Amino acid sequence: MGDTEDIYEDLDTDVSLEEFREAVESKVEQMGGLADEETAAMLIAHELDDGEVNGIADIEVEMDEVKFLAKVTSVGDVRTFERDDEDNPEGRVVNVEVADETGSVRISLWDEQAVAAEDELDVGQVLRIKGRPKDGYNGVEVSVDQMEVDDDEEIDVQVQDEYAVADLSLGISDVNLTGEILATESVRTFDRDDGSEGKVSNLVVGDETGRVRVTLWDDQADRATELDAGEVVEVVDGYVRERDGSLELHVGDRGAVEVVEADVAYEPDSTPIDALELDDSADIAGVVRSADPKRTFDRDDGSEGQVRNVRLQDDSGDIRVALWGEKADLDIGPGDEVAFVDVDVQDGWQDDLEASAGWGSTVIPLADGAATSTDDGDDEATGLSAFGSDDSGRSSGDEEPSSTASAASDGGAVAEGEEVEFTGVVVQAQDPVILDDGEETMSVETDADVTLGQELTVRGSLQDGRLRAEELR
Numbered sequence: 001m002g003d004t005e006d007i008y009e010d011l012d013t014d015v016s017l018e019e020f021r022e023a024v025e026s027k028v029e030q031m032g033g034l035a036d037e038e039t040a041a042m043l044i045a046h047e048l049d050d051g052e053v054n055g056i057a058d059i060e061v062e063m064d065e066v067k068f069l070a071k072v073t074s075v076g077d078v079r080t081f082e083r084d085d086e087d088n089p090e091g092r093v094v095n096v097e098v099a100d101e102t103g104s105v106r107i108s109l110w111d112e113q114a115v116a117a118e119d120e121l122d123v124g125q126v127l128r129i130k131g132r133p134k135d136g137y138n139g140v141e142v143s144v145d146q147m148e149v150d151d152d153e154e155i156d157v158q159v160q161d162e163y164a165v166a167d168l169s170l171g172i173s174d175v176n177l178t179g180e181i182l183a184t185e186s187v188r189t190f191d192r193d194d195g196s197e198g199k200v201s202n203l204v205v206g207d208e209t210g211r212v213r214v215t216l217w218d219d220q221a222d223r224a225t226e227l228d229a230g231e232v233v234e235v236v237d238g239y240v241r242e243r244d245g246s247l248e249l250h251v252g253d254r255g256a257v258e259v260v261e262a263d264v265a266y267e268p269d270s271t272p273i274d275a276l277e278l279d280d281s282a283d284i285a286g287v288v289r290s291a292d293p294k295r296t297f298d299r300d301d302g303s304e305g306q307v308r309n310v311r312l313q314d315d316s317g318d319i320r321v322a323l324w325g326e327k328a329d330l331d332i333g334p335g336d337e338v339a340f341v342d343v344d345v346q347d348g349w350q351d352d353l354e355a356s357a358g359w360g361s362t363v364i365p366l367a368d369g370a371a372t373s374t375d376d377g378d379d380e381a382t383g384l385s386a387f388g389s390d391d392s393g394r395s396s397g398d399e400e401p402s403s404t405a406s407a408a409s410d411g412g413a414v415a416e417g418e419e420v421e422f423t424g425v426v427v428q429a430q431d432p433v434i435l436d437d438g439e440e441t442m443s444v445e446t447d448a449d450v451t452l453g454q455e456l457t458v459r460g461s462l463q464d465g466r467l468r469a470e471e472l473r
Contacts, residue, residue, distance in 0.1 A: 024040045052068075053066050055068070055103065068129055070127055071157045072098055073104065073172055091111060110143070126153045165177065170240055174239070176237070178260060181203055203224055203257070204341070273312070273313075282343060284314070285340070288334055292308060293430070294306055307324050308323045320352070324358045334441065341362040426455075443467065
């Protein structure tokens with residue numbers, strides 16, 4: 001095999017060997033003897049390779065032309081439109097979602113190609129595509145110039161009818177997924193480059209295999225305000241994108257989020273607080289021991305920010321959690337059981353670790369250690385109520401007024417209205433006052449002025465789980 005043939009064999013091109021030889025001979029003649037056959041072959045090979053990308057993730061709008069392999073993940077309907085061309089007034093177009101291991105992209109097929117795609121193109125086929133990138137409605141798209149099916153190539157992208165969270169991978173589209181809503185966020189608006197206004201919101205959805213952030217665009221964005229945590233929904237026609245290293249499920253104009261009746265239980269797995277390390281990104285859960293008032297501050301750009309700190313306790317320890325932005329407005333107070341998902345562990349005050357719950361974090365209120373009954377009569381915690389629960393079915397860090405009161409009165413069970421005494425440090429100075437003795441917390445109703453860190457002994461009667469102070473010292 002000669003040099004020309006060797007160079008051709010290394011190419012990934014639609015050009016035949018005969019066409020390649022002719023191009024090499026023409027190049028030799030064109031250069032008037034300044035290049036031999038091998039040099040001319042290398043020049044032609046470079047021209048043919050121009051536009052070849054390693055994967056869909058490398059495609060950019062600025063490129064004149066791209067060539068790539070991809071698997072079909074969905075085929076849209078053929079749409080017709082009117083042209084100004086009198087000889088060809090009616091045009092046709094079909095959008096096809098394709099993907100490889102690096103991502104996904106929408107390709108547009110026009111006129112005869114669109115008609116052929118409707119009849120001949122199937123989900124799961126691998127295509128060899130040549131086209132021109134452009135800025136589309138949902139990002140980069142490719143307008144196809146040439147395309148053919150390649151039966152010899154394989155691309156590791158999963159295509160199926162129903163997905164679990166664990167099945168999601170970058171590049172897939174037409175995703176139908178059923179899960180439990182763990183949290184909802186408010187609708188935000190933004191300005192597009194063309195001057196129009198867009199809308200976006202987020203849900204967090206979980207099933208038995210994990211959780212995923214669901215991003216709702218434009219007409220779908222308002223669904224986040226109509227849904228509540230705990231409802232089971234089906235996400236229809238979603239597509240997977242990546243943000244800051246994490247997968248997200250996006251829903252656009254073709255998709256929907258609908259409430260359904262299905263048995264889905266999210267089974268989260270939290271990290272014990274005493275196992276957290278600096279720079280971790282972790283999920284933590286427990287009982288809120290104290291909550292500080294919200295504070296506002298001025299950012300460098302002149303805008304106003306807000307933050308609120310709460311202290312979370314589980315069986316292993318406690319940690320301050322900083323709630324930033326809209327999360328500072330959440331109705332969270334002492335005694336609430338909460339999961340903080342995807343928090344960043346940072347250096348905090350006095351060199352203690354602190355958890356930061358920013359825009360990428362999720363706050364999930366948990367049931368008060370509730371357990372559901374199974375058919376065989378056994379009590380088994382499921383869904384959100386199972387988060388951090390121990391063998392008793394009570395969530396980790398649960399406060400039990402009876403055990404707290406008995407600790408304050410020689411270990412005996414305390415009935416409602418019985419007088420008890422409790423000594424602890426003030427960890428919340430507002431109403432109600434919260435005392436902490438290192439093992440238990442006690443909510444105290446009092447009109448007395450107290451300060452954070454002050455040690456108090458309170459005597460009074462226990463009513464509705466709170467100590468109504470009659471004497472403080």
